[in-house]
Amino acid sequence: MPDLLSEKFAALADPTRRAMLSRLSKGEANVSELAKPFLKGMSLPAVTKHLKVLERAGLITKTREAQWRPCKLNGDGFKDVAEWMELYRTYWEESLDRLDVYLKTVMAKKKAAAKTTAKGKKDGRKS
Amino acid sequence: MPDLLSEKFAALADPTRRAMLSRLSKGEANVSELAKPFLKGMSLPAVTKHLKVLERAGLITKTREAQWRPCKLNGDGFKDVAEWMELYRTYWEESLDRLDVYLKTVMAKKKAAAKTTAKGKKDGRKS
Numbered sequence: 081m082p083d084l085l086s087e088k089f090a091a092l093a094d095p096t097r098r099a100m101l102s103r104l105s106k107g108e109a110n111v112s113e114l115a116k117p118f119l120k121g122m123s124l125p126a127v128t129k130h131l132k133v134l135e136r137a138g139l140i141t142k143t144r145e146a147q148w149r150p151c152k153l154n155g156d157g158f159k160d161v162a163e164w165m166e167l168y169r170t171y172w173e174e175s176l177d178r179l180d181v182y183l184k185t186v187m188a189k190k191k192a193a194a195k196t197t198a199k200g201k202k203d204g205r206k207s
Numbered sequence: 208m209p210d211l212l213s214e215k216f217a218a219l220a221d222p223t224r225r226a227m228l229s230r231l232s233k234g235e236a237n238v239s240e241l242a243k244p245f246l247k248g249m250s251l252p253a254v255t256k257h258l259k260v261l262e263r264a265g266l267i268t269k270t271r272e273a274q275w276r277p278c279k280l281n282g283d284g285f286k287d288v289a290e291w292m293e294l295y296r297t298y299w300e301e302s303l304d305r306l307d308v309y310l311k312t313v314m315a316k317k318k319a320a321a322k323t324t325a326k327g328k329k330d331g332r333k334s
Contacts (some may be wrong), residue, residue: 082220089220093213098291105295155298162299164225165292168232171282172289 084138088161091137096122097130101153104140108150211265215288218264223249224257228280231267235277 082090091097100114115127131151134140138157143150209217218224227241242254258278261267265284270277 083222085225086220086222089216092291093209093216093220095210095213098212101295105298153295153298155295155301158292158295158299162292162296164219165285165289168228168280168282168285169289171232171280172285174282 085160085164088137088139088157091133091139092161094130094133096127097134100130100134101139104151104153108152110148110150114151212287212291215264215266215284218260218266219288221257221260223254224261227257227261228266231278231280235279237275237277241278 092101096118099117103109103114103117111128111131114131115124118127131140131142135142135151138154140151140157141154143152219228223245226244230236230241230244238255238258241258242251245254258267258269262269262278265281267278267284268281270279
């Protein structure tokens, strides 16, 4: 049996399941509504299986009582994944900072080059 | 072939691999240093396989040139995972807010109860 955090990461390791979460981030939906965009490429049991993976991982909840049985995102379920990611924030932010520095250098070089060209043209006109 | 984001989430869906990342967050290490804490429970090829999964997912890099071949965290590799998680921030923060409200209510009730008890005791002493 995998630990719950591993189960969550495994649940997120699939584009169909991430698309389902994206749909649910816009509001509750029942199984047939959720299934609709995927039924061209997969069977209803396959869709249901994906939903079960998300539900077992605690990322969505399904209301058992109502006949309509809407699914919804379970914010609590995302917390430990977010907390784990938080431990590595310095690493990805550092790389964003590096990108920022790089972009600034490129822009500064571009600006300097443009200035030189403009000056050259001006000097050219003078002579 | 899974998409890279799925590959990253899949790479994170394992406690051994997360422990390896945690070790690397403290600084570079070579394969044998990284393997050491896991060799009681698994073989060196199994450890190497885990490292390959992390490397293929872009979460670590291995210096190919140096004889020492240290592994290190690849901050860039965490960015798209972090960006994806960011989309769901409102959901997990909302649940943290709810927890906060709940804790405050519990604490307020506890305080009120303690006050009533104290008052009761005081009144008891008076009569």
